[in-house]
Amino acid sequence: MITKEEVEHIGWLARIEIDEKESDAYAQKLNSVLDYFGQLDELDTEAVPPTYHVADIMNVFREDLVKPSMPQEDVLANTENKQEGNFKVPRIM
């Protein structure tokens, strides 16, 4: 069972602000889904390896060649918050 307090903590981890009023409703809906997920406990998977993806490939390498990249102005075109070629954000620390 997820508690209201846990919902608020997960909200912080996920960087989604959740106010006290919402956290009750979230807890209720999330718990009904988690309860459903619990049915996987019926299966003994001790000896089963996990499948992260199904593509039969690993370690895709390429030559380390210098190629043209996207122009800086294109990368910055989707924000008003920029300065001297950088994205501008409020203080982080």
Next chain:
Amino acid sequence: MRAWTDISNIKQIIADSSAEEITAAYIEAIGKSKINGFISVWDEAIKVAREIDSNGHQGPLAGVPIAIKDNISTKGLSTTCSSKVLQGYVPPYDAHVIERLKEAGAVILGKTNMDEFAMGTSTESSCYGPTLNPWDLDRVPGGSSGGSAAVVAAGEAPVSLGSDTGGSVRCPAAYCGVVGLKPSYGCISRYGLISYANSLEQIGPLATNVADIARIMDVVAGYDHRDSTSINRENTYSDALKDDVKGMTIGVPDEYFGEGIHKDVEKSVWDAISKFEDMGATYEKVSMPHTKYALASYYIIAMSEASSNLARFDGTRFGHRVDGEDWHVMASKTRAEGFGIEVKRRVLLGTYALSAGYHDKYYLKALKVRTLVKQDFDKALANVDVLMAPTMPAPAFKIGEKIEDPLSLYLSDVNTVPMNLAGVPSISVPCGFAGGMPVGLHIIGKHFDENAIIKAAYSFEQNTDHHNRRPPEVA
């Protein structure tokens, strides 16, 4: 112009008139739409069509109009995933599939409505409001590629692209009475597809008929080094357009006809299987015992991947931003305001499933169950050429019927998510009606054996007329 048409007819019309004229006719149809399937129309479409006319109709899709789901990046054309958090975002580059379509001469009509970030089965979670099902405007078109299916069914585009993470092409194809293909994982580059759950999803085509699905695949499938899960394998999908299923073996998994199946859906699918027998195929029952666990495994994996993929929508570089005293507050407020309720639920659950103390219980467990589900497919498909089942257990539901109860919406996906866990290809083709709404036959193949399911679907279409039925008000 016939509203429901196919690529070969479009090419004939273009030869007789022009790409410009047919593009204009579709844009006019979109302008009169009742279904809210398109959320934007490309203002360059007519100009592009005119250029194709003046260049002598070069390319396999020269002048063919196509609708694109709004989570596929289109350079210079707004791409929002039907989310407030991406309002105003205009991609500076084209997705690989868009590059391929443009090279082939296709004309992008515009972007189609979807569940926000492709998280849904009904297209009701879009910030643009729901898309309506052309067969019954009170019902959902399915999702998450509801716009892409509905505009094809309504004759507002001849073909479209959607994306399928857990059924998001096949579900709306079934609900709207059109054809939709989820290719094998690795078949089509995901470069430029805005990720929801990248170990599960593929871009896939929707059309009124199977031949057009193959023709779109011939253009958009293929290797791309910018997607590290793209697999280098040549195939000509239109080679599979043969009316021949003699000797084909079909497996029918009992588990896909389980609790909650609508009796007319069950009957339509069994009638289809009998039709295949008449055409020279044989069927046998197969068992896929882990099917009932696929849904929980799928949702844990999808939500976990989503919680990581959607971290990029923080107001820093594009889209919506709400000011805050520091970056964390800015991001938290931006995401609280920019994401809809279902997206937040999935990101929260995914964050929880990956968090310290719960990783093994949920995420790792789900990955292990994924192995068992995949083994079910390996075993079942070792002895038969294809599997057949209902795409959706019941026809399209009413708008508003399930939106308040996420779990009941998730349960609708029970027959479509296992293929995404296993990475195998599957196609939904119309096979009848239940309560006046279309039913989809689900045909599933071995990894990278798209041609087997395309051949089966094409043969079925040649010997039946389900695909010729039109929604009311569509010519």
